[in-house]
Amino acid sequence: MKTPKRLQALVEDGLVDEVIRQLMSGKEATVYVARCGDEIRCAKVYKEANKRSFRQSTDYTEGRKVKNSRRARAMEKGSSYGRKAQEEAWQNAEVDALYRLAAAGVRVPKPYNFHEGVLLMELLTDSEGNAAPRLNDLVLTAEVAREYHRILITQVVRMLCAGIIHGDLSEFNVLVDSTGPVIIDLPQAIDAAANNQARQMLLRDVQNLAAYFGRFAPELLATDYGNEIWSLYQSSQLKPESVLTGHFEHAEKPVDLKGVMREISDTLKEEEARQLAISIRLNRERAR
Numbered sequence: 001m002k003t004p005k006r007l008q009a010l011v012e013d014g015l016v017d018e019v020i021r022q023l024m025s026g027k028e029a030t031v032y033v034a035r036c037g038d039e040i041r042c043a044k045v046y047k048e049a050n051k052r053s054f055r056q057s058t059d060y061t062e063g064r065k066v067k068n069s070r071r072a073r074a075m076e077k078g079s080s081y082g083r084k085a086q087e088e089a090w091q092n093a094e095v096d097a098l099y100r101l102a103a104a105g106v107r108v109p110k111p112y113n114f115h116e117g118v119l120l121m122e123l124l125t126d127s128e129g130n131a132a133p134r135l136n137d138l139v140l141t142a143e144v145a146r147e148y149h150r151i152l153i154t155q156v157v158r159m160l161c162a163g164i165i166h167g168d169l170s171e172f173n174v175l176v177d178s179t180g181p182v183i184i185d186l187p188q189a190i191d192a193a194a195n196n197q198a199r200q201m202l203l204r205d206v207q208n209l210a211a212y213f214g215r216f217a218p219e220l221l222a223t224d225y226g227n228e229i230w231s232l233y234q235s236s237q238l239k240p241e242s243v244l245t246g247h248f249e250h251a252e253k254p255v256d257l258k259g260v261m262r263e264i265s266d267t268l269k270e271e272e273a274r275q276l277a278i279s280i281r282l283n284r285e286r287a288r
Contacts, residue, residue: 006045007032009116016043016120023131028187033123033131041112044119046091046187088117094187095119097164104162105240106155107182124177135181135212136171145216148181152209153225155183156202158240160233165190165198169205171212192233199230224248 003011003019010016018035023042025031032043091114098111098121110122124132140148152174159166166173166189173185192198206226214221223246231248232238 004030004032004045006116006118007034007043010034010043010118010120013115015113015115019043026185028185034120036112036120040123041120042109042123044121046087046117046119048087090187091117091119093189094185097186097189100162101159101164101183101186104158106158106162107151107180108186109182109184124175124182126176127178132175132177132182134172135174135176138176140213140216142217145213146220148176149209149213149217149220151181152183153206153229153244155181156206156209156225157229157238157242157244159183160192160202160229161238161240163192165192165195165202166205167201170208202226202230 001019001021007016007019011019016034016036020033020035020040023031023033029044029046032045034041034043095111095114098108101108102110109124111119112122113120126132135148152169156166156169166183166186168185168188169183173183175182175184190198190201192202195201203226206229210220210223210225225244225246227248227250228244228246229238232242
């Protein structure tokens with residue numbers, strides 16, 4: 001096929017020898033199959049911000065560090081340079097996450113290079129050598145659904161142990177290659193320790209998995225891995241090999257209504273006394 005404009009620089013720089021075909025076009029990027037020497041890889045070309053349906057949000061970018069202070073100020077002001085820098089940071093977030101997660105043993109596509117806004121990475125294939133399908137395109141047996149759910153919960157744990165939460169995990173962001181589920185699409189990945197939305201996003205990711213696999217194995221709908229995982233993480237007990245039960249006991253202490261009313265009453269009395277003291281002081285000042 002004719003080389004897309006965004007991939008021309010990679011061809012000229014010798015990183016890509018031939019663009020074979022378009023693999024898919026999603027809400028944030030278009031992915032191509034490319035030949036790089038003797039290997040077949042995929043090239044993820046990020047769409048321009050105004051052409052994406054997925055919008056960057058402070059929920060995702062909160063806590064991300066920008067080393068260059070000039071870039072950070074420009075991003076805050078929203079200048080043209082700042083918007084360009086913000087877009088680069090958004091793309092770099094996925095590259096950084098892929099390298100960190102691959103090193104942590106998480107099943108993600110192996111990254112090879114990031115050049116001119118294009119991410120070159122491993123092409124995942126099924127047992128017949130075809131491009132791996134998305135999880136949502138498969139019909140699963142209850143047994144396979146339970147196994148895939150177990151694998152992905154393990155991956156979520158490993159990700160969190162590496163300090164990362166996917167933030168948009170669902171059946172649409174998982175490929176199934178010849179050996180099982182692989183997590184993809186990570187530009188919105190967040191730093192679990194620096195983002196105030198971390199717990200909420202982890203719970204949503206885990207709930208999305210339960211809802212999907214629960215279509216095939218309904219008992220998964222009653223699990224609560226999200227709160228269990230977060231509780232272990234908060235108490236520094238979460239390990240990649242942590243054994244999970246899928247159950248979590250929520251602390252439900254009865255409300256001490258009498259105690260609450262006493263605190264309210266004491267607060268009101270203190271405020272009345274404060275106002276009285278102010279009134280007396282003002283009257284004395286006027287009398288002088």
